[in-house]
Amino acid sequence: MTNILVYALHHEGTVNKNSLGAISTAAKLASELGGEAHALFVGEDVSDAAAGSVGAYGATKAFRVAAPAGVPQPIVDALDAVLSQGEYGYVIFGGGLLGFEAGGAIAARRGGGIGVEITGLRVEGGELVAERPILGDTQISDIHFRGLGVIAARLNAFEAVESAAGSTVPVEDVTVTLSDAAGKVEIVTRGEQRGADVNIEDAQVLITGGRGLGSAENFSVADDLAAAFGGTAAVAATRAAVDAGWFPYAGQIGQTGKTVAPKLYLGLGVSGAIQHKVGMQSSDAIVAINKDSNAPIFEFADLGVVGDLHAIAPALAAAIKAKKG
Amino acid sequence: MTKIVVLVKEVPDAAVQKQVDPATGLLDRSGEKTLNPFDTHAIEAALQLKESGALEVDEVVAITVGPSSAVKALHKAVSLGADRSIHLTDDALVGSDVVATGYALAELVKRENPDLVLAGQQSDDGQSYAVGAVVAENLGWPALTQVIKLEVDGTTLTCERQAEYGYDTVKVQLPAVISVGDAINEPRYPSLKAIMGAKKKPLESLSVADAGIDAGKVGKEGRKAVWTAAQQPPAKAAGMLIEDDDTAQTVEQIVTWLDERKLI
Ligand SMILES: Cc1cc2nc3c(=O)[nH]c(=O)nc-3n(C[C@H](O)[C@H](O)[C@H](O)COP(=O)(O)OP(=O)(O)OC[C@H]3O[C@@H](n4cnc5c(N)ncnc54)[C@H](O)[C@@H]3O)c2cc1C
Numbered sequence A: 001m002t003n004i005l006v007y008a009l010h011h012e013g014t015v016n017k018n019s020l021g022a023i024s025t026a027a028k029l030a031s032e033l034g035g036e037a038h039a040l041f042v043g044e045d046v047s048d049a050a051a052g053s054v055g056a057y058g059a060t061k062a063f064r065v066a067a068p069a070g071v072p073q074p075i076v077d078a079l080d081a082v083l084s085q086g087e088y089g090y091v092i093f094g095g096g097l098l099g100f101e102a103g104g105a106i107a108a109r110r111g112g113g114i115g116v117e118i119t120g121l122r123v124e125g126g127e128l129v130a131e132r133p134i135l136g137d138t139q140i141s142d143i144h145f146r147g148l149g150v151i152a153a154r155l156n157a158f159e160a161v162e163s164a165a166g167s168t169v170p171v172e173d174v175t176v177t178l179s180d181a182a183g184k185v186e187i188v189t190r191g192e193q194r195g196a197d198v199n200i201e202d203a204q205v206l207i208t209g210g211r212g213l214g215s216a217e218n219f220s221v222a223d224d225l226a227a228a229f230g231g232t233a234a235v236a237a238t239r240a241a242v243d244a245g246w247f248p249y250a251g252q253i254g255q256t257g258k259t260v261a262p263k264l265y266l267g268l269g270v271s272g273a274i275q276h277k278v279g280m281q282s283s284d285a286i287v288a289i290n291k292d293s294n295a296p297i298f299e300f301a302d303l304g305v306v307g308d309l310h311a312i313a314p315a316l317a318a319a320i321k322a323k324k325g
Numbered sequence B: 001m002t003k004i005v006v007l008v009k010e011v012p013d014a015a016v017q018k019q020v021d022p023a024t025g026l027l028d029r030s031g032e033k034t035l036n037p038f039d040t041h042a043i044e045a046a047l048q049l050k051e052s053g054a055l056e057v058d059e060v061v062a063i064t065v066g067p068s069s070a071v072k073a074l075h076k077a078v079s080l081g082a083d084r085s086i087h088l089t090d091d092a093l094v095g096s097d098v099v100a101t102g103y104a105l106a107e108l109v110k111r112e113n114p115d116l117v118l119a120g121q122q123s124d125d126g127q128s129y130a131v132g133a134v135v136a137e138n139l140g141w142p143a144l145t146q147v148i149k150l151e152v153d154g155t156t157l158t159c160e161r162q163a164e165y166g167y168d169t170v171k172v173q174l175p176a177v178i179s180v181g182d183a184i185n186e187p188r189y190p191s192l193k194a195i196m197g198a199k200k201k202p203l204e205s206l207s208v209a210d211a212g213i214d215a216g217k218v219g220k221e222g223r224k225a226v227w228t229a230a231q232q233p234p235a236k237a238a239g240m241l242i243e244d245d246d247t248a249q250t251v252e253q254i255v256t257w258l259d260e261r262k263l264i
């Protein structure tokens, strides 16, 4: 029997959508392997309702460990405790920072292997094979595991499917003795929102500013272009721009930001790193202005413009305004 | 007095067209190579801790696991300010996975017994984002990745990073493994003098046996994640590309393209 354990990321009472996607996928795969999918919650304030709700996505059991959330070390200890109790072949994370950290550590602790950025999983010869895109997504490698297989999925790789809408599962509390390392990490604040609360999810047109804009002031170039489109156009940003303090976190697209799918995405000085791409690749039309012809964004842009955004974007704003009259 | 170890890796130069050896499923590592750009932020972070006096650092040691050519990455690391370097190189390591590489690095760290280990947020080629966490697990130390602000008070680090729900602030007790994000600093350029002097700084080269590493836990033997042949995903229709020679004309082309799709 091969069971699959899924780490359920949660915040403020809500289970992460990518974790639910991982649970849905694990449930399907576990049944092919003749086992079950279980979910693990780590946190001080996980309600029965939240933990039990994973039943709707196909999990047959939820474990709950009362320990600080948001840092990797308690998760590793919690996973270790649960894995010791049952016949688990795999651990799946639905994507995210903690997947890299707790995933790498639990693979090391239990003598297993890890695959990150996994976009597909299939059963072959009684085992899971993980699909890992490489080289800017131009190729996909297969990963096979010996011993415990730890899978950190790419953001939005697995869809949350309510296969058993409304059903809940029993929640089992597990008491875990935390390791020394866990005692040396303390989360002081979690989920701090930096900057204004901007809405980028409802916009039909998103003008996205990257590091190439050069400064907070230069976001006016993006603002002017958005104004030229008018209507439901808004400005968004990459993590590089947000970390630099040029734009509010609420307007960030990507792995640790928002997932968007506007009619038009227009990137100004955005390189198109994979963690950005995962948050916007479903946009209907992707336009990129970047001065580096080797920028990865040109691999998936529908219209790529190689040139200086400072020359092109203002002229484009003026031309669009003129056209609209 | 404290010691900082920085984990650095040699990676194919960004300009090199990378490919996978279809026979082994491993990255073809021929061609021009360079120090992983993400690791220059870790070196810079070490130097800033030292220079600001935030930590009384008496030594910054760069260590790598890699083929013989990786010496160049170590030279770059010391030209940027590391005091000396260690190179673990052995045929037995070829084909190591993330867990095996992290185990080997941890064994090197144990020999040095530093107070802080710094790493980059990702290697440009492996991109597992996980080596730092594996190293820490082997040492029994706490670890945190993607740190973009690092403050030290005695043996307590206050770290900031962006995670799924916004920015987190986390306190971590030394000794610890911290992987820094690329927004943490702007790495300096090495001076010509430092580049010239790099080869004179101590570089220790070790084999698996020298370092007391269990050869059965590394390389093709020891790996637990086995990569096999790569496949081509279905090709996406190539987009249109405009080289901007004449901005007025470029803008006209963009407007036409948008207009045809009723996006204006
Ligand atoms: C775990 C993890 C999570 C992450 N989460 C996110 C996330 O949620 N969102 C996100 O965006 N990133 C995320 N990242 C970071 C991501 O890997 C990239 O570092 C980031 O997306 C780069 O942002 P950028 O494109 O603005 O900057 P860069 O990569 O620095 O690109 C800037 C581009 O601007 C171009 N440029 C410069 N000047 C000009 C000019 N005058 N005219 C035209 N072009 C110009 C350059 O050629 C370059 O291509 C994450 C990374 C990790 C490891």
Ligand SMILES: Nc1ncnc2c1ncn2[C@@H]1O[C@H](COP(=O)(O)O)[C@@H](O)[C@H]1O
Pocket: B007, B008, B009, B036, B038, B039, B042, B063, B064, B065, B066, B101, B105, B118, B119, B120, B121, B122, B123, B124, B126, B127, B128, B129, B130, B131, B132
């Ligand atoms: N072979 C290696 N030798 C030394 N450091 C490494 C090696 N591989 C990875 N690292 C370190 O771990 C970080 C993350 O790498 P990765 O997990 O491969 O994305 C890198 O930025 C380096 O600091």
